[in-house]
Each structure stands twice: as C-alpha cells, then as structure tokens.
Amino acid sequence: QIQLMQSGAEVRKPGASVKVSCKASGYTFTRHWMHWVRQAPGQGLEWMGVINPIGDRALYGRKFQGRITMTRDTSTSTDYMELSSLRSEDTAIYYCARDSSDSLLGRTFWWFDPWGQGTLVTVSS
Amino acid sequence: SSELTQDPAVSVALGQTVRITCQGGSLRNSYATWYRQKPGQAPELVFYGVNNRPSGIPDRFSASTSRDTASLTITGARAEDEADYYCNSRDSSAVQWVFGGGTKVTVL
Numbered sequence: 001q002i003q004l005m006q007s008g009a010e011v012r013k014p015g016a017s018v019k020v021s022c023k024a025s026g027y028t029f030t031r032h033w034m035h036w037v038r039q040a041p042g043q044g045l046e047w048m049g050v051i052n053p054i055g056d057r058a059l060y061g062r063k064f065q066g067r068i069t070m071t072r073d074t075s076t077s078t079d080y081m082e083l084s085s086l087r088s089e090d091t092a093i094y095y096c097a098r099d100s101s102d103s104l105l106g107r108t109f110w111w112f113d114p115w116g117q118g119t120l121v122t123v124s125s
Numbered sequence: 126s127s128e129l130t131q132d133p134a135v136s137v138a139l140g141q142t143v144r145i146t147c148q149g150g151s152l153r154n155s156y157a158t159w160y161r162q163k164p165g166q167a168p169e170l171v172f173y174g175v176n177n178r179p180s181g182i183p184d185r186f187s188a189s190t191s192r193d194t195a196s197l198t199i200t201g202a203r204a205e206d207e208a209d210y211y212c213n214s215r216d217s218s219a220v221q222w223v224f225g226g227g228t229k230v231t232v233l
Contacts, residue, residue: 035222037168044227045160045168045211059220095167104175109156110215110222111173118167 002026004096004116011122017084020119022096029077030054033099035112036070036081038092046092050099051079086123093118129157129212129225136231137202145228147195147212155215157195159188161208162227168211172197199230207232 007021022034036048048068049060055072069082079096097112129149137143147157156175160168170179172188185200195214199206212225 045224113170
C-alpha cells in the first residue's frame with residue numbers, strides 16, 4: 001500500500017538545523033509533489049512548503065523562506081526537509097504528505113494523502 | 126486573502142447533524158479539502174473536490190462550497206467522529222497553501 005515513513009524524533013539547540021526525511025513506497029514517486037506541514041503543541045496545522053516531482057523546484061511558505069530547504073532523492077524515493085536557525089517556536093511535529101490534484105468546472109483542487117506518521121522536533125537549550 | 130477562518134469548536138448530539146464552515150477568499154477559485162485529526166494521530170483526508178471521499182470515509186460526510194465559504198456536514202454524527210477538522214486550499218496568490226485554524230467537534 002502507499003506509505004510515507006518519516007525519520008525519528010530529533011532534539012536540537014536553538015540556532016541549530018534539523019533535517020527530516022520522508023521515504024515513500026507503493027506508488028510512482030516521480031509523479032507526485034510532496035508537501036511538508038507542521039503542528040506546534042496544541043496548535044493547528046501550518047503549511048511549510050512543497051517540492052515538485054523531479055526535485056528541481058520547491059515553493060516555500062513565506063514564514064519559512066530563507067531558512068527552509070526541501071530536497072528529494074529520486075533514487076531512494078525519499079524527500080528531505082531541512083530547517084535552520086531553529087528557535088523554541090519551531091518545536092512541533094513535522095509531517096510530509098503526498099500531493100494530488102484535479103480540476104472540475106474550472107476549479108482546481110488539491111488533496112494531501114497519505115500523510116507520514118510525523119516527526120517530533122524539539123528545540124531546547 | 127491567504128487566510129481560512131473556521132469556528133474553533135462545535136458540539137453535536139449523537140445522531141444529529143453538524144456543519145463545519147470555512148471562509149476565505151481563496152475558496153472563490155478553488156474547492157476546499159477537509160482533514161480530520163484525532164488525538165495523537167496524523168491528519169487524515171476526509172473530503173476533497175466536489176464529491177470525493179477516500180475509501181473508508183462513510184457517506185454521512187458531505188461537503189459544499191458557496192462563494193467564499195466551504196462547508197463539511199456530518200449527518201448522523203457518531204462518537205468516532207469526534208476530532209479536530211481542518212479545511213485547506215491553495216491561496217489566491219497561487220503559490221501557497223493554507224489551512225484553517227481547525228474546528229474541534231465534540232459529540233455529546
């Protein structure tokens with residue numbers, strides 16, 4: 001079945017960087033974009049960015065531009081999200097989610113499915 | 126506007142109907158997608174497009190869109206429907222996606 005398997009929990013000090021991985025299986029990796037979404041403790045979902053199927057283009061949320069990098073390794077069907085200059089507010093669960101889209105009646109719609117299991121990143125001194 | 130607005134919480138009696146709304150300018154050009162999240166779990170796709178439910182999501186879940194407001198309706202709510210529900214769409218600038226703040230649904 002289609003699965004996204006993320007790397008394990010990480011602890012970092014403020015100012016450091018973290019790189020989270022997301023390994024896909026069960027579908028053709030190079031046919032889908034991949035999104036990254038995070039959720040701070042007790043808070044809602046926050047979209048971070050998306051990378052295109054061949055990994056040569058990424059769109060980042062305005063809040064993260066300048067300190068986020070998304071990459072992908074098509075040979076291993078793995079996506080990576082690196083966040084730098086970490087601060088305590090970056091403590092959150094980070095999810096990858098596969099993108100799909102379609103159009104109907106002149107409107108395009110997107111959906112994220114499936115999602116990875118999430119990776120907890122804790123930023124603490 | 127790049128924001129999607131949801132009511133923070135709503136409650137529904139067991140077996141009754143509840144509607145969750147999501148308002149934002151981006152919905153004039155795109156359909157909302159709906160996710161639910163139960164405690165300690167990753168979000169799960171519930172509804173997308175005009176009339177699409179993933180396998181495993183019962184037909185008591187339906188959705189609609191009018192102008193800048195999208196709605197997710199649960200008809201005959203069950204205890205297992207208790208969760209946080211989020212709407213999502215691509216914003217008007219077409220280079221960002223945005224989530225609503227989420228609605229906590231409590232089944233009484």
